[in-house]
Amino acid sequence: DVKVTQSSRYLVKRTGEKVFLECVQDMDHENMFWYRQDPGLGLRLIYFSYDVKMKEKGDIPEGYSVSREKKERFSLILESASTNQTSMYLCASSDADRYSYEQYFGPGTRLTVT
Amino acid sequence: DAKTTQPPSMDCAEGRAANLPCNHSTISGNEYVYWYRQIHSQGPQYIIHGLKNNETNEMASLIITEDRKSSTLILPHATLRDTAVYYCISSPHAGKSTFGDGTTLTVKP
Numbered sequence: 001d002v003k004v005t006q007s008s009r010y011l012v013k014r015t016g017e018k019v020f021l022e023c024v025q026d027m028d029h030e031n032m033f034w035y036r037q038d039p040g041l042g043l044r045l046i047y048f049s050y051d052v053k054m055k056e057k058g059d060i061p062e063g064y065s066v067s068r069e070k071k072e073r074f075s076l077i078l079e080s081a082s083t084n085q086t087s088m089y090l091c092a093s094s095d096a097d098r099y100s101y102e103q104y105f106g107p108g109t110r111l112t113v114t
Numbered sequence: 115d116a117k118t119t120q121p122p123s124m125d126c127a128e129g130r131a132a133n134l135p136c137n138h139s140t141i142s143g144n145e146y147v148y149w150y151r152q153i154h155s156q157g158p159q160y161i162i163h164g165l166k167n168n169e170t171n172e173m174a175s176l177i178i179t180e181d182r183k184s185s186t187l188i189l190p191h192a193t194l195r196d197t198a199v200y201y202c203i204s205s206p207h208a209g210k211s212t213f214g215d216g217t218t219l220t221v222k223p
Contacts, residue, residue, distance in 0.1 A: 004157070035213075042201075043158070043213035059212055090157050103150075105157030 003027075004106035006091055012112045019078040021109050023091030030096035032074035033058075033103065034066065037088040049074055050096065081113045118202045123218045126196075132189040134217050136202030139183040144206045147178060149187045150213070151198040158201065158213070161187065192221045 007022035025032065033048040035058075045058030047066040055066050063085060067075045074093075078085055091106040119137040126132040138147060146165050150158040162169055162176045164185070169176045175188040189196055201216040 037213075040215065042215045045212055092157070102160040102163075103158075105159070107155075107157050 004091055004093055004104050006089075006106040006109050008109050009107060010110050010112075012114065013078075013081050014114055015082060017078075017081050017113075019081045019111065019113075021076040021078075021089055021091075021111070023074045023076070023093075023106055024072055025074075025091075025093040025104070026072065027093065027095075027104070028071065029093040029104075030071070031094045032068065033092040033094075034064075034074065034076045035090045035092065036060070037090055037108070043090065046076065081111075083113050085111065086113045087111060118204055118214060120200070120202055120214065120217045122215065123220070125220050125222055126189075126192045128194060128221050128223050129191055132187075132192040132196065132219055132221070134187040134189075134200050134202075134219060135184065136187070137184045138202070138204045141182050141204045145204045146206065147176065147182075147185050148203045148205065149174070149176065150201045150203070151196075152201070152216070153195075153198045161200075192219075194221050194223065197221045 004025045013019050031050055034046045035043045037043045044060050046064050047055055047058050049055045049068045052068055052071050065077045089109045092103040094103045146163050148163040149161040152158045162171055162174050164176045164178050178185045197220050199216040199218050201213045
């Protein structure tokens with residue numbers, strides 16, 4: 001079974017702190033994604049990566065950055081956390097094979113910024 | 115990616131078929147229709163996808179209209195464990211997609 005794990009299920013940080021959310025997948029997938037989920041807004045794509053050291057902006061990249069130094073790990077960074085970044089953050093991975101259409105999601109990290 | 119429209123909520127009796135509609139009237143020729151579901155406190159789970167033809171797997175069936183402007187996800191014998199939020203997405207490939215609010219399906223005993 002594909003496993004996508006996220007470093008924390010719940011996280012509480014203060015405004016202005018630098019926050020790292022880590023995601024690891026064990027299926028050698030090329031593609032990795034970060035989403036945030038908010039009531040009434042659904043899941044929105046923040047950043048994605050198709051290869052090591054490669055990243056592309058999604059729909060809402062402002063206030064976030066990412067890092068992918070190794071194939072299995074994709075980190076989301078909040079340089080200076082703000083209260084409007086309180087949300088559920090979901091990581092996903094998928095195979096680069098054009099016939100692979102399935103994304104595998106992690107359990108999510110619920111981040112609260114106070 | 116084309117925008118999709120789903121009803122916010124639906125109920126279904128346990129053991130009956132659950133038919134979840136999705137409207138994707140602006141879908142383009144290279145965009146697939148994907149369905150995922152999210153059970154409370156878990157990440158979304160892939161169910162099925164299709165382009166033009168109807169598809170079936172061990173979880174569900176996907177019926178896509180001939181003009182591809184709408185589709186229906188069918189859970190043939192719904193169980194209480196199928197209670198979840200169901201998302202319909204249209205995209206040229208997995209990922210790079212924005213999930214809407216989906217349909218909250220409640221299966222009742």
